[in-house]
Amino acid sequence: MEIYKFAYQIIKEAGRHIRETIDEELEIETKSNPNDLVTNMDKETEERLFNNIKATYPEHFILGEEGHGKDIENTKGVLWIMDPIDGTLNFVHQKENFAISIGIYIDGKKYAGFVYDVMNDKMYHALVGKGAWQNDKQLKQIENTELKSSLISTNPLWLTKEKLSKIYMPIIDEARSTRAYGSAALDFVHVARGITSAYLTMRLHPWDFAGGLIIAEEVGAVVTNLLGQSLNILEANSIVVGNKQIHDELLTQYFLPHKALLEEIHTERFKKNG
Ligand code: IPD
Ligand code: CA
Ligand code: CA
Ligand code: CA
Numbered sequence: 001m002e003i004y005k006f007a008y009q010i011i012k013e014a015g016r017h018i019r020e021t022i023d024e025e026l027e028i029e030t031k032s033n034p035n036d037l038v039t040n041m042d043k044e045t046e047e048r049l050f051n052n053i054k055a056t057y058p059e060h061f062i063l064g065e066e067g068h069g070k071d072i073e074n075t076k077g078v079l080w081i082m083d084p085i086d087g088t089l090n091f092v093h094q095k096e097n098f099a100i101s102i103g104i105y106i107d108g109k110k111y112a113g114f115v116y117d118v119m120n121d122k123m124y125h126a127l128v129g130k131g132a133w134q135n136d137k138q139l140k141q142i143e144n145t146e147l148k149s150s151l152i153s154t155n156p157l158w159l160t161k162e163k164l165s166k167i168y169m170p171i172i173d174e175a176r177s178t179r180a181y182g183s184a185a186l187d188f189v190h191v192a193r194g195i196t197s198a199y200l201t202m203r204l205h206p207w208d209f210a211g212g213l214i215i216a217e218e219v220g221a222v223v224t225n226l227l228g229q230s231l232n233i234l235e236a237n238s239i240v241v242g243n244k245q246i247h248d249e250l251l252t253q254y255f256l257p258h259k260a261l262l263e264e265i266h267t268e269r270f271k272k273n274g
Helices: 002-020 040-056 088-093 156-160 162-174 184-193 206-218 244-273
Strands: 028-030 037-039 061-064 078-086 099-106 109-117 122-127 131-134 151-154 177-179 198-204 222-224 237-242
Touching: 002 040, 002 078, 002 099, 002 109, 002 122, 037 040, 037 088, 040 061, 040 078, 040 088, 040 099, 061 206, 078 088, 078 184, 078 206, 099 184, 099 206, 109 184, 109 206, 122 206, 131 206, 151 162, 156 162, 156 198, 162 198, 162 244, 184 198, 184 206, 184 237, 198 206, 198 244, 206 222, 206 237, 222 244, 237 244
Parallel strands: 061 078, 151 177, 151 198
Antiparallel strands: 028 037, 078 099, 099 109, 109 122, 122 131, 198 237, 222 237
16 A cells, blocks of 8 residues: 555656646657657656666566666566656657556566646556555446447547458447547546547557556456557557456457457567567
8 A cells, every 4th residue: 555655656756747748849859760759858867767767666577668677577576667758759740648657566466557638637546456546536447338339539540551441440440439549558547537439550669558457447448459459568469448348349350350450460560579
């Protein structure tokens, strides 16, 4: 419980700092391609959280998108998996719709998840076995829905990939409608709040899903990769998260009939990550 409260406080404080400096000019750099941006605020926020954690818990391990813990190979001890700003493109273009995301794992077991919607000052948090909250309001267990009467979310980029589009198109077609929010962590939270029924994506890194996964599972969501396998918290993977019924429908009707093709796509995409 101590770690939980501590995490809550340092995430709130990091978010407050972002809000207070939101109008300052950003230093923007590109990473893997011209659309993969990182700002001084992504880096400073990771640094701030890292320093806070290490000052109180020097023995804890920290894996962050912007460079910390890239040598971590196992889940022993207390492991913080953090994305200092999830939704950097929203942060740069919109100055809203981004989140700080942290998942805490103890000896490989899920312990707590945090997704802080910074500009709306909404902290989504969950303690395994105890439930999930939006600030101090407990989130209800989510309800089952079927695809044809559901809102789902995904990144439209995946529809442009030739092999994948064959699998994705019929899903988009059958759903009531599709949303694209631009922050994976908030996509998990939307499912946890029941305002969307599922979120699908072909590739997320551990820091994108470590926090949201715990929040969503705490209210009854099912989270696997597109092949129905459980996620390894240290590896990139595809993701389907949804209420139990829609998750089952997506897997059995849309993904598993294309198992061989999906396995091929996974091998191509994840061969560098093992
Ligand atoms: C990205 C966002 C986006 C998802 C990308 C992620 P970042 O994280 O979560 O919604 O589609 O796959 O990389 O880079 O903004 O932290
Ligand atoms: Ca990024
Ligand atoms: Ca991210
Ligand atoms: Ca990020």
